[in-house]
Amino acid sequence: MFFSLTLFLYERGKLLPGLRARVRRAATPIFFAATLLIFGCTFVVGTTVAGTVLWAVGIASTPILDVAPTAQKLTYAFVTAALLVAVLRMRDLIGPRMFMSFLLGRYHKPRREERVFLFLDLIGSTRFAEERGDLEAMLYLGHAFEVLARPVELYRGSIDDYVGDMALVTWRMGPDLKDAAPIRCLFTFLDQVERDAGEWRRRFGEAPRFRAALHCGPVMTGEVGVDRHKITYFGDVINTTSRLESLAKALGEPVVVSAELLARLGQLPEGVTATNLGRHSLRGRGEALEVVGLRRSIGED
Template sequence: MRFSPRWFYLVAPGLGALAGLLYGSIFPVGPLLGSAIRGAIIGTPILLYERRLLWPRMRERVRHLATPLFLLATVALYIAMIVVGNALASTVLNRLFRFMYSERNAMLMSQSGLLYALAISALVVFVFRVRDLIGPGVFANLLIGRYHRPISEERIFLFLDVTGSTRFADRHGDQAAQAYLGQVFNALALPVSHARGSIDDYIGDMALVTWTIERGIRDAACLRCVFDFAARLAAESEAWTQRFGQVPEFRAALHCGSVVTAEVGLERHKIAYFGDVVNTTARLESLSKSLGVHVLVSADLLNRIGPLPPDLIAEDLGAHSLRGRDAPLAVAAIRKRD
């Protein structure tokens, strides 16, 4: 489930309070109200941190670490937030609710309380790391078993190809090219998240991003994602040039239609899409290269989106024949208004 930032400021204290109530039920250390308040105060900053609403830049740096270092750094941050949160909770309970906590022992925390908080924190770290590794959308859908049985649905597909990566590898070597592509795809994650999309796969120097049709066409989110990504690369151009000697460039192709979505695999589960739409989007990405277009969109998708936002312009490029399709497909180039 995805909450807007505004709603999550209310959801986070509620989830923290539930964890506190659970602790108060297991370890009868006082009134359940006190446990709930303590849980809300301790849990809220941790949950806000994980939702990029608290210290987002620090969280992004930590997420780039190798998994063992990521776990150590995250648990250390959690411990710091738990200790400070516990001190604040004790002070609030003492001054506002006249509970038994004194200012002298406000910084103290019981051994069971610390172990419980660390256990919950470790569980949260593990869940979010697995979520990051396989993708938020895929993780949620696998968890609830949405595609355990094949489902026919309409989706939007974006094939985003990082141009010039082969030349970069020839000049700097494969390891440098991997680091370069890794940073490019890291930069793509936030625009996709803001557009409520899902990065479902990486194929060489290309990323496959998908949306349900409702999310993707709302406020032209699928197109916004592409141009937000371009804007982020431009804003960080100096850092890219200093580290890699160039600013990444890309081509994007978007199409929509009906697909069959299902879980595949036994030892390694994956959500896969079956249908002509995926192949057609791949053909459009190749067509964008031959046409010299940075962002190419099918007329089918443009018709579903409706009127474009004022800052975007569509240039009709006519109908083109694509390998594997009987009928030509009308396409358009999308660009920012000058």
């Protein structure tokens, strides 16, 4: 119980969150070794605490439990921990929600569902690369997507893909959209970047700026590939969201959302204001789409 609870708190980011974040960013061999070491230390701490509790209440005669390291115990512990670490790394590489979908075979056969899509684009990445080089640009971009991961996890989204300097995040329509989760996710991320602007400038010479577009609609979701499996989406809503992001650039708006999605999300998070930008024709779409711009209210943190 003590061992499992400690591991659970660690994996949920409630125990030693800074250490967990650094280990997850490490290369796979380092991640593997470090996580095995952490699991080993957790086992020692867990058995020590458990033994002390049992000794204190008079059940055990000594505060040290009988965990003598026999060859059989060590082999069992190492193999079990190695399998667990491999599963955790796989989950991190493809995303926790995607991992569960693969594990449960949810999309082995394509299914029709409604989803929200967020296209998040880093502004000025080409200029940044020309001025500072591709390596620095890659580190800059990687750090931005690293910051994005926490709000996406917090608000029950899933990062579907990274394409150049753009991230594609998605949510299933339903309980995952409670309290306008996609909007909260986006502004939580933007607020975090703004709070860390000084650190960004010290590290990279400038703080990043982003442009975002959100839309919703029906898609076909299914697994594709043989050597490399991927859960992918097919539907007009993805193309429309991409063109909304281009429209945001043309209008000079940092965040645009379709009025259709906004109506389905309900009340906006506190401090976020909406401005109707009218109806706009998008390439490849017959009917004009009503678009809304979102911004933080002046004076909000």
